[in-house]
Amino acid sequence: TETYNVAVSLCAGPKGYKAALKLLDDMKERGVPRSTQTYTSLMKACLSVEKTDLALKLFGELLDEGFRPDLLTYHNLMDVYGRLREWQNVMQILDIIKAEGLQPEVRTYNVAIVACARCDRIVEATHVLELLFEAGVEPSVSTYTSLVALFCRLGQMAGSALLLDDMQRHGIQPNVITYSALINGCAQVGDVRGALDIFAKMQELKCKPSLVTYNTLLKACSMSSDWASAMLLWRQMELSSCRPD
RNA sequence: GGCGGCAAUGCUC
Secondary structure, three states, X not given: OHHHHHHHHOOOHHXXXXXHHHHHHHHHHOOOOOOHHXXXXXXXXXXXXXXXXXXXXXXXXXXXXXXXXXXXXXXXXHHHHHHOOOHHHHHHHHHHHHHOOOOOOHHHHHHHHHHHXXXXXXXXXXXXXXXXXXXXXXXXXXXXXXXXXHHHHOOOHHHHHHHHHHHHHOOOOOOXXXXXXXXXXXXXXXXXXXXXXXXXXXXXXXXXXXXXXXXXXXXXXXXXXXXXXXXXXXXXXXXXXXXXX
């Protein structure tokens, strides 16, 4: 069982999920017992290629075989429902986790926030952060970055600024991903100036921009037809060790 | 005891 579980867990990517499913058939044929983890890893493999229907089916099989879902299973399940835009189910799973006596972790809430974010549900995503605090769990950079990214994607820059303050009050420093999300927000609302300001701040803080950062900055410029800034950024990008792809 | 899970842009279909 363990050998198979490890093999299944290594199956990610476009081809991986098929290999993983083959392993499951193999286990059944040879009478190798499955486990919660077998199915959870299989769900993950399916999610990596957005096969949400298959992931749901595997969750069903897990239950049919009489296994108890663990935290990770529920994380994957929330991921599924996020992709299906079924945020009500995401919130419900948080309740189920509690009801089952499982101990939620930061990641539990992070996954829930991302799932709500996929559904553009700002209210629910924000509520998840409150639930985290109620549970006495410490937020992480990812927690705040996921929320900030949602606000930014929807152009709610005032809200994202409040979150950034809140984050720092909790002693969490934004990283390159957080800043990239904020730059994306500036892009959404056509604020090239703001995007460049954040970029400047990153340099001050010695926060190394990534390829995504540059792509996002260029997007901000192109959405406002600011070709002069775009050219400057392109040059900067070449000077740094970032190569366009 | 070990193993499996989280966040940012665009492109593609």
